[in-house]
Amino acid sequence: MVLTRGGLVEGVHRGRLVVCDASGAILEAAGDPEFPVYLRSSAKPFQAMPLVLSGAADALGLGEEELAVACASHNGEQEHLAAVRSLLRKAGLTEEALQSGVHPPLHAPVAEELARSGERPRPLHGNCSGKHAGMLAVCAHQGWDTGSYRELTHPLQRWVLEIVARMCGVERENIPVPRDGCGVPTFAVPLRGLAAGFARLATGRELPDRLAEASLRIREAMRSRPFMVAGTGRLDTALMQKTELVVKSGAEAVFAAGSPEGWGVALKISDGASRAVRPAAVAALGRLGAGVPGERGLSEVRNLHGEPVGRLIPLV
Amino acid sequence: MVLTRGGLVEGVHRGRLVVCDASGAILEAAGDPEFPVYLRSSAKPFQAMPLVLSGAADALGLGEEELAVACASHNGEQEHLAAVRSLLRKAGLTEEALQSGVHPPLHAPVAEELARSGERPRPLHGNCSGKHAGMLAVCAHQGWDTGSYRELTHPLQRWVLEIVARMCGVERENIPVPRDGCGVPTFAVPLRGLAAGFARLATGRELPDRLAEASLRIREAMRSRPFMVAGTGRLDTALMQKTELVVKSGAEAVFAAGSPEGWGVALKISDGASRAVRPAAVAALGRLGAGVPGERGLSEVRNLHGEPVGRLIPLV
Numbered sequence: 212m213v214l215t216r217g218g219l220v221e222g223v224h225r226g227r228l229v230v231c232d233a234s235g236a237i238l239e240a241a242g243d244p245e246f247p248v249y250l251r252s253s254a255k256p257f258q259a260m261p262l263v264l265s266g267a268a269d270a271l272g273l274g275e276e277e278l279a280v281a282c283a284s285h286n287g288e289q290e291h292l293a294a295v296r297s298l299l300r301k302a303g304l305t306e307e308a309l310q311s312g313v314h315p316p317l318h319a320p321v322a323e324e325l326a327r328s329g330e331r332p333r334p335l336h337g338n339c340s341g342k343h344a345g346m347l348a349v350c351a352h353q354g355w356d357t358g359s360y361r362e363l364t365h366p367l368q369r370w371v372l373e374i375v376a377r378m379c380g381v382e383r384e385n386i387p388v389p390r391d392g393c394g395v396p397t398f399a400v401p402l403r404g405l406a407a408g409f410a411r412l413a414t415g416r417e418l419p420d421r422l423a424e425a426s427l428r429i430r431e432a433m434r435s436r437p438f439m440v441a442g443t444g445r446l447d448t449a450l451m452q453k454t455e456l457v458v459k460s461g462a463e464a465v466f467a468a469g470s471p472e473g474w475g476v477a478l479k480i481s482d483g484a485s486r487a488v489r490p491a492a493v494a495a496l497g498r499l500g501a502g503v504p505g506e507r508g509l510s511e512v513r514n515l516h517g518e519p520v521g522r523l524i525p526l527v
Numbered sequence: 528m529v530l531t532r533g534g535l536v537e538g539v540h541r542g543r544l545v546v547c548d549a550s551g552a553i554l555e556a557a558g559d560p561e562f563p564v565y566l567r568s569s570a571k572p573f574q575a576m577p578l579v580l581s582g583a584a585d586a587l588g589l590g591e592e593e594l595a596v597a598c599a600s601h602n603g604e605q606e607h608l609a610a611v612r613s614l615l616r617k618a619g620l621t622e623e624a625l626q627s628g629v630h631p632p633l634h635a636p637v638a639e640e641l642a643r644s645g646e647r648p649r650p651l652h653g654n655c656s657g658k659h660a661g662m663l664a665v666c667a668h669q670g671w672d673t674g675s676y677r678e679l680t681h682p683l684q685r686w687v688l689e690i691v692a693r694m695c696g697v698e699r700e701n702i703p704v705p706r707d708g709c710g711v712p713t714f715a716v717p718l719r720g721l722a723a724g725f726a727r728l729a730t731g732r733e734l735p736d737r738l739a740e741a742s743l744r745i746r747e748a749m750r751s752r753p754f755m756v757a758g759t760g761r762l763d764t765a766l767m768q769k770t771e772l773v774v775k776s777g778a779e780a781v782f783a784a785g786s787p788e789g790w791g792v793a794l795k796i797s798d799g800a801s802r803a804v805r806p807a808a809v810a811a812l813g814r815l816g817a818g819v820p821g822e823r824g825l826s827e828v829r830n831l832h833g834e835p836v837g838r839l840i841p842l843v
Contacts, residue, residue, distance in 0.1 A: 214779075214799065217565075217704070218703055219703055221565050222780075222799040223541075249533075249535070249537050311831070312831025312832050313831060314831060315639075326642035327643065327645060387533045387535055389533030390830055391830065393831055393832075397532075399535050463537055481539045482538055482541075483530065483538040484799070514628065514709065514710055515630060515653070515710065516709075520705055
């Protein structure tokens with residue numbers, strides 16, 4: 212992927228890409244498919260599965276909006292905050308229980324609006340607050356401690372690790388588990404494992420029955436409420452609105468998508484540049500026959516005056 | 528340069544580095560020294576030289592603060608806005624003349640403060656407003672049109688192009704000149720030319736007398752008022768406070784510094800990641816014997832809870 216300005220290349224983004232079926236067989240690869248990648252927020256659909264598997268989703272009467280926001284890296288828009296609050300309320304909790312850390316809302320207009328209102332950002336506004344609310348709801352349902360849910364030794368996190376291992380087809384012992392930006396464990400698996408995991412998430416294939424059922428329910432929630440998973444202007448939302456895919460991006464330029472046709476794709480931009488993810492993903496999906504109407508695998512770069520000054524061009 | 532999380536590499540930044548003397552001779556290089564780089568804001572000291580060369584600086588009674596802010600990618604802090612306003616006032620102009628485009632102040636606390644106050648960002652708050660004010664002051668002094676100063680055909684921009692060519696030792700005809708983010712021309716020269724340009728800026732060597740004099744005056748203004756050139760928490764300011772160097776970074780991860788000992792260094796992170804510039808530059812300067820007290824060529828990455836999760840490690 213190159214960034215041009217005038218007639219010259221100003222920047223270069225390298226990356227790796229793997230396409231797998233649900234058995235884990237590689238259909239296409241560029242770069243090393245076995246080198247590990249930290250899943251970051253691409254793990255969120257897996258991290259939300261205990262909501263279904265524990266029975267909490269049914270017992271608490273969670274709707275698709277609440278399940279979708281539990282899988283979200285959301286913009287902090289009003290709809291997102293309402294869904295997170297509702298999820299917490301149904302679990303008998305308040306936003307004070309969230310240990311998701313504080314950052315301004317991802318969507319710049321929302322962040323500006325919040326600053327203008329004089330309100331300080333709280334954990335609720337952070338992009339991971341739905342994931343944390345979902346984790347807390349499972350703890351409340353199971354009668355587990357809600358103060359220590361971020362620890363890897365907590366039964367919830369041990370469960371999530373098992374789910375990630377099973378979904379991605381990797382032995383639990385072989386998954387490095389440091390902390391993510393929001394403080395819960397994150398997971399490294401071979402890029403191939405992430406692609407296979409999304410092929411399974413999208414189809415339920417090659418999974419034990421209960422995990423297959425949870426996969427399809429999470430997939431349906433994300434696909435029915437794509438706005439809840441990200442929000443205005445965001446790639447994951449646009450792709451789920453316009454294609455048959457289930458999609459979840461992560462920090463440091465990770466991207467994963469699964470098709471009901473039985474394949475999953477995982478992409479990692481080596482330098483972690485989020486700007487390269489959209490054109491790279493759109494171009495890759497186009498080659499896979501999952502073309503995205505209205506999205507081009509090429510984006511124009513404009514300056515502060517709106518004048519076109521360059522382009523981001525996928526080379527693979 | 529690698530970014531680690533837990534025990535694994537999560538990201539990789541590649542780059543090029545050249546060290547030159549004022550004659551343009553290469554003292555050290557990693558990567559291709561001849562491949563062009565867009566100077567972006569690293570050109571600002573050169574773009575400010577017409578203020579000195581035209582006699583405007585003396586005629587308008589500009590102080591070091593005003594010259595330094597004309598070379599700045601500033602944070603939009605109060606001191607910066609005051610210096611830009613003062614520069615415009617001395618030139619008989621107001622901030623309405625600025626065509627530098629609108630973006631929120633670079634320094635997040637200032638941007639938040641501005642949003643909280645209900646004020647909208649104006650061109651004055653943009654990091655390039657000092658450069659634009661300096662360009663306008665030259666136009667006012669010379670009796671040139673102040674409405675079209677962004678055009679490459681304007682006498683000011685033709686002059687700046689000649690200065691960049693002479694400072695960097697490149698034929699004017701060989702310099703691609705598309706627009707920068709703020710709408711004025713930017714320039715591509717071989718990375719070697721940028722390093723040589725900063726060796727000349729720092730010493731006045733290998734330059735015609737008037738350009739040598741202008742170089743040293745600009746250098747002195749930047750070095751006496753390092754806060755004006757960037758601001759709180761910024762690399763250029765810290766390096767000029769702690770070393771003998773004259774330093775100016777640019778967008779897309781360009782970094783240039785010149786030493787009074789007669790060498791200049793230019794660095795470009797290929798993917799444009801600004802987070803890689805500080806550790807790479809500090810490590811490179813350390814190897815060049817211009818070690819920076821209190822700065823390490825290695826930085827810790829912390830999550831939203833302040834917990835250390837990884838490190839940025841320069842490999843060269």
